[in-house]
Amino acid sequence: MGITERKEKQKLEIRKMILDASMKLFMEQGFENVSIRKIADLIEYSPTTVYLYFKDKNEILFNLHEMGFQKMAEYNADLWTIKNPLVRLAKMGEYYIRFGLENPAFYELMFILKAPMEALEALDANCEWKSGDLALGKLKETIKECMDKGLIEKGDVDAVAMSIWSMVHGMVALAIRDRFDKLVPKDQMVAMMQRGLTWQLNSLEISDNKT
Amino acid sequence: MGITERKEKQKLEIRKMILDASMKLFMEQGFENVSIRKIADLIEYSPTTVYLYFKDKNEILFNLHEMGFQKMAEYNADLWTIKNPLVRLAKMGEYYIRFGLENPAFYELMFILKAPMEALEALDANCEWKSGDLALGKLKETIKECMDKGLIEKGDVDAVAMSIWSMVHGMVALAIRDRFDKLVPKDQMVAMMQRGLTWQLNSLEISDNKT
DNA sequence: CAAATATACTTAACACTGTTAAGTTTCCAA
C-alpha cells in the first residue's frame, strides 16, 4: 500500500518539523521559551495540531533531552582512546563539566528538569531511562577498571559511580543555578571546579608511596 | 509618633500574613502551588495587594528560601558537639542528605530553583548570599580543621569544600529530580548514597598505614 | 470643621501558559 506508506512518512515529517521548531526555540532562549503556541507558529499550524503528534509538552521535552545525550556523546568521542582508566575517569569528569557549562539548557533538560522524566513515566511505569543508563554504564565500567587494576580503593562500584557522578553533577547544577555566583569569583569558577575534582581523584588514587 | 509606629507594625503584620500563607501553600503542595492569587485568597485580599508588600513572586520565594536555611540549621544542631573534624564532616554530609530528602520542597528552593537567586540579584547586584555563605563557611571550617590535623590531604580549602558540597548536592538533586529512580532500586537509594559518601571520605582519609 | 492630600486597596485588563471539546475541511475509497 503505497499511499498509507507515504502518509506515514508525512506524519513523521511533521513530527520532525515540530521537534526542529522546538529545538530552534530551545537553542535561542532556553526551554522556558518552548511553548506549544510558539512551536505552532513556527511550523505554521494551529497549536492543537501539535497534540496530534505528541501526547503533551513533556513528550516534546523528552525528545529534546535525548538529543542532549547525543550532543554529550560528541564531547566524549575521544574518551575511549585513553587506556589508563584513572586518566580516563578524570577526563570524563572534565568533559562532563565542560558539556554542562557550555550547554546549560541541554543540561537542565537532561539532569535537572522533571518534565522529561515525567514523560518517561507516562510512557510506561516500568520502563528504563536508556540514555541515563548508557552514560552511567560507561562511568561504572571505568571505575571497575580502576578498581581491578588496583588504582583506587575497592568498593561497591554502583555506590562509587553514584558519588562521582553526583560530584560533577553537583558542580554543574550549582553553577548553572547561580549558587556559586556569590561565593566564588566568576572568572575562577571553572578552575576551582577542576581543582576540586582533581583533588578528589588524587585522594582516591592509591599511589605507590601509600599502603 | 505613636500612630505611624502602629501603622508600621500593621504593615509588618500583613507581610507576615502573606509569608505565612505562602508557607502554608508551599508545605501543602510544593512551590508550584504558590501563586499570587492563591496567597491573596488565603489572606482575603486582592492579588494586587500582595504587590504592595513584595516586589514580585521571587521576593516571596526568597523569604521562604531563608526559612529553609533555618530548618536546615535545626538538622545540624548537634554537629558542633562532634570534636573530630573528620567525623563531623561525615555527619555534615549525612545530615545534608537527610535534610534534602526529607524536605525536597525546601531543598529545591534553597539550591535548585533560580527564583530566589533572581530576587537576590534584583535587590542589589553586588550583594551577598548570606545563608549560603554561612553554611558553606561551616563546611570550610571543618575541612580546614581536617587538613590542619593531617587527617586529609592538604589542598585548596575553597576547592575542596566546593567539591564535597557538590557531591552531596548532586546526590540530593539527582534523587529529588528522579534521575536515580530508573537506575537504582528505590529502597536502596539512601543506603547507596550513604555508602558512596563514606567510600569517598574514607579515600580522603590519610590512615596510619598510608604514606 | 471642611477641603486637600496621602495611604490602602480593588477592579479590570494584558499577555501569556498547557490542554481539550467540538466543529470544519480535506482526502480517499466504495
Added chain:
DNA sequence: TTGGAAACTTAACAGTGTTAAGTATATTTG
C-alpha cells in the same frame, strides 16, 4: 458521486505573573 475517516482549526477553560487606573478610607492641612 457520496460516505466516512483523517487532518486540522476554532474557541474555550482554567490558570499564571503583573500593571495601569480607579475607588474608598484615613490623615493632614488651611
